[in-house]
Amino acid sequence: ALRLCPNHQRLLLQRAHVHTQMQEFHSAIVDLSHVLNQQPNSAxxxxxxxxxxxxxxxxxxxxxxLTAITKNDPKNWRAYYERAYLRHKQVEGMGDDSASLQPPMSKENKADGADAAPHTAVTYSRP
Incomplete structure (x- = not known):
C-alpha cells in the first residue's frame, strides 16, 4: 500500500509503530519525520x-x-505526563556526585588550592 501511496500518514504511523516494537528506531524516526513533514502538529x-x-x-x-504537543494541544495530559517523567529521569540520573549538580568553585577556593566544593559534607565526632 505504501508503494501506491508513499506519503499516506496512517500507514506510515502504523509502520513506525512496528519499527518501534522491533527496536528499529532509525526506521521509525524516518517514517515519523515523513508524517510530521506533512502534518507538523500530529500529536x-x-x-x-x-x-x-x-x-x-x-x-x-x-x-x-512533547513540548510541541503541549503548545498545540494544552489539554493533552499524556504529553505533560511523559515530559514530566523524562525530566524526572534526567534529574534522577544525575546522582549526588554529578559534576552538573556542583556549583562552580569560587575564586577564593581556586586561589587557595582547595579541592573541596563549598557544599561538601562535614562530619563531627563527640569529644
Missing part, C-alpha cells in the same frame, strides 16, 4: 517519536517533541 506522531528518542537516549529531543 500521535510527535508522541511516538518522543518515545523512540527516549529509548535511544535522546531525552532532550524527546522533551522537545
Amino acid at each position: 500521535e506522531a510527535l508522541l511516538l517519536r518522543s518515545k523512540v528518542y527516549a529509548k535511544q537516549g535522546h531525552t532532550t529531543l524527546a522533551i522537545k517533541d
